[in-house]
Amino acid sequence: MKAALFLMLLICSLSINANNSTEAFVTKNVHLKAEPSNHATAITEVAKDQAVVISERQGGWYKAQFQHAIGWIKIFYIRFKASSNTETRSGLGALFSSTQSAHSDVTLTTGVRGINEKQLSEAKPNWLALHNMKEQHTSKEVAELFAKAGLLEKQTVQYAKQEENR
């Protein structure tokens, strides 16, 4: 009985691990870093197109398992496998987020009503909806209080160089 219980717990644990990690591949030869930092020690090298398993994100880094080594790879050098048309997003929330999504069971299926080119071309201007949209406007004062409640602090950050030239 005790052994059966242990086995069940083990299966549950493995299942959770499977849901919280996702297979991906690297887009170039990269170092698996010991910490999520450019200055961290390289544990090993991962060659282009090699498969890794991603479990979480921290800033611009993904925690990745490569063979038996676990470390960190920059977010830009990781690509995930595209989903199929009928795949549910139950895995995706866990895949990407550091937290579990509260609405991760949306199914991506074809043929569901959405905005597409045809609907756009057949659209008639909806002035009432525009009026209602404008009614929802948030003042700057309310937005300041909202930011404060979320502990959001203004930072001084310039645009990257390419914007300065525009």
Next chain:
Amino acid sequence: MKIFLIILFSTLLLSCKGLVIGGVDIGKAVDITSKAVSDNEINQEQEVVLGEQMTSIILGASTLHPDKNLQTYVNRVGQWVAMQSERTSLHFYFAVVDTQAINAFAMPGGYIIVTSGLIDLLDNEAELAAVLAHEIAHVNFKHHVKAIEKAQSATLLTDLALFAGDVYQAKEGSSDYYQNRAIAESLFNSTITLYSKGLERDDEFHADSSAVTLLARSGYDPYAMAQVLQKLSVLNADDSNLQLLFNSHPHPTDRLSSIENTYDRLTLSEGEILSDRFKMFVK
């Protein structure tokens, strides 16, 4: 002859200054139109009116999401991010439309629409802020206005601005918005083309890059933008819900590659993610 007509028309318009007919401030409308005739550029007031027309068409293709709390939440996040942009004189309006399609739209003058399908894809407030920051950047840098200016002949651009003036006059409960069918059709076609085919790739990359800065300025996790692009990149381009998104934007993997340079060039703090607050409003 054409120049003479323009001068004559401008003179007639200018003579209307201060004139109010049937409660309609013709003088104000004339200010808009005469400016367009004289320098053939869209000023901020015209941009806002033009944006209203375009927004009404986009809203005509879907319906507003019925959850008022969600609408308020998105407006608060959006307003906070917009306050970090350069165009603080604009009033920004945000709306969620109820569709499983995954997309977001920015219209000139500060009108931004996001689909509930896209919100469903997100996991925290920083990611929502990233989506809105991308659209705010389009408004900030007038990408759509510039696209219209580039695509339309000079005459048509002036006509569009004149039409916007007509609509401004007819705003007070009038149903006479389409009195000039030819110009109305131009505006309609411009809107459909812009939002079906999308902006130039560089404008999209520019908006992504600027969104990183806007996120950082707002105190959010700046890497939320890259995370959203990763999420988009795994979606299947053949999905009908994504048709418009993939038709109108570069592929997310190209956007990810492009945005890497931005992160390399900026010194960024960690920023907030705010998962719990997001879950309170997004069910």
